[in-house]
Amino acid sequence: MQDKWLILTLVGEDRPGIVANVTRVLFGAGAQLGEASMMRLGNQFAIMMMVRGAGSPEDVIGLLESVRVEFHLKLHVDETDAALHQVIEPDVLVTVHGADRAGIVAEVTAALAEAGLNILDLRSDVGGTDTAPIYIMQIEGEARQGIEAIEQAVAGLGLQELSVRVTPLDTVRG
Amino acid sequence: MASLEILTYPDERLKTGCEPVETFNPELQSFIDHLIETCSGGPGAVGIAAPQVGVLQRICIVDATRARRPVDNHGHLVLINPEITAWDGFAVGREGCLSVPDYTGKVIRAEKIELKAQDRNGKPCTFTMSGFEARIAQHEVDHLDGILFLDRLVSRHADLKRRTPT
Numbered sequence: 001m002q003d004k005w006l007i008l009t010l011v012g013e014d015r016p017g018i019v020a021n022v023t024r025v026l027f028g029a030g031a032q033l034g035e036a037s038m039m040r041l042g043n044q045f046a047i048m049m050m051v052r053g054a055g056s057p058e059d060v061i062g063l064l065e066s067v068r069v070e071f072h073l074k075l076h077v078d079e080t081d082a083a084l085h086q087v088i089e090p091d092v093l094v095t096v097h098g099a100d101r102a103g104i105v106a107e108v109t110a111a112l113a114e115a116g117l118n119i120l121d122l123r124s125d126v127g128g129t130d131t132a133p134i135y136i137m138q139i140e141g142e143a144r145q146g147i148e149a150i151e152q153a154v155a156g157l158g159l160q161e162l163s164v165r166v167t168p169l170d171t172v173r174g
Numbered sequence: 175m176a177s178l179e180i181l182t183y184p185d186e187r188l189k190t191g192c193e194p195v196e197t198f199n200p201e202l203q204s205f206i207d208h209l210i211e212t213c214s215g216g217p218g219a220v221g222i223a224a225p226q227v228g229v230l231q232r233i234c235i236v237d238a239t240r241a242r243r244p245v246d247n248h249g250h251l252v253l254i255n256p257e258i259t260a261w262d263g264f265a266v267g268r269e270g271c272l273s274v275p276d277y278t279g280k281v282i283r284a285e286k287i288e289l290k291a292q293d294r295n296g297k298p299c300t301f302t303m304s305g306f307e308a309r310i311a312q313h314e315v316d317h318l319d320g321i322l323f324l325d326r327l328v329s330r331h332a333d334l335k336r337r338t339p340t
Contacts, residue, residue: 170242
C-alpha cells in the first residue's frame with residue numbers, strides 16, 4: 001500500500017528558485033507530486049502541494065530544512081486522506097468587484113453558502129492604490145441548489161456599491 | 175450497437191491529422207452509427223471525432239442538444255469533411271475531452287463560426303453556429319487536425335466572457 005498523501009504548505013518572500021529547489025529535493029528523495037497550487041500573494045510566494053513517497057511529515061520537513069533556511073520559508077506538512085481523480089467541475093462563476101472595504105468576502109460567501117454554493121476555486125486581488133483600493137474576486141463553484149438559487153442570493157444582497165455577476169458555466173466534452 | 179474503445183492521451187493517433195472521406199458506403203454508415211453510440215455512452219459528451227476511436231478520417235459528431243442548459247443548436251449533427259470557413263468574436267470557455275479523462279481547462283474559441291461539411295450521405299451542407307455549439311464544432315474539427323484542447327489551454331484564471339453584456 002502506498003503512503004498517504006501529505007499536504008505541504010510553504011510560504012516565503014517571492015524570489016526565483018523556490019519551486020525548483022523544493023521540488024529538486026523532493027524528487028531526489030523519491031517523492032511523487034500530486035495536484036498543486038502555487039501563486040504570489042502580496043509579495044510572498046505560497047505553495048500548496050500534494051506529496052507522497054518521501055516518508056512521514058517529519059521526514060519531509062527534515063529533507064527540506066536546508067531549502068527552508070536558504071529561502072526563509074515557513075513550512076507546514078500534514079498527513080491527509082487526500083486523493084487524486086476527485087475533480088468536480090464548476091457550473092457557475094461569480095465575479096465581484098468594487099471599492100475595497102472590510103466584510104465583502106464574508107457577506108458575499110455567506111449568501112452563496114446559504115444558496116448551496118460549494119466553492120471550488122476562489123481568487124481575489126486588491127488593485128487600485130493604497131488610498132483607493134479596488135477589490136476583485138472570482139469564485140468558481142458548484143451550485144448544489146441550482147444557478148437560480150445563486151442568482152436570487154446575489155440579487156438579495158442589496159449591495160449597491162458592489163458589482164456582482166453570476167455566469168452559468170457548461171463544459172464542452174468532446 | 176456496441177460502443178467503440180476510446181483512445182486516451184498521449185496516444186499518437188490523437189496527434190495525427192485525418193484524411194478526407196471520399197466514399198459514402200455502407201461501411202461508413204455502420205461506423206457512423208457506432209460513433210454516435212460511443213458519443214452517447216461517453217459521460218456528458220456533446221461530441222466525438224473519429225480519431226478518438228482510432229479511425230483517422232474526417233468524421234465527427236456535434237450534439238449541442240446534450241448541453242446541461244438548453245442552447246441554440248442544429249440538433250444531432252454528423253459532419254463529414256467539416257471545414258470552418260469563417261470565425262467571429264472570441265470567448266473563454268471550459269472544455270474536457272473523452273480522450274483526456276478527469277481534467278477540464280479553459281480554452282479560447284471563436285464565438286460564431288460558419289462551417290461547411292457533408293452529411294452522412296455526402297450531401298453538402300453549411301451551418302452558422304454560435305456559442306456552445308460553435309465551441310463543440312471547433313473542438314471536434316481540431317481533433318481531425320490532430321489538435322487537442324490541451325494544446326490551446328489558457329490561464330486557469332482567465333475570466334469567462336459573458337454572452338450578452340448586462
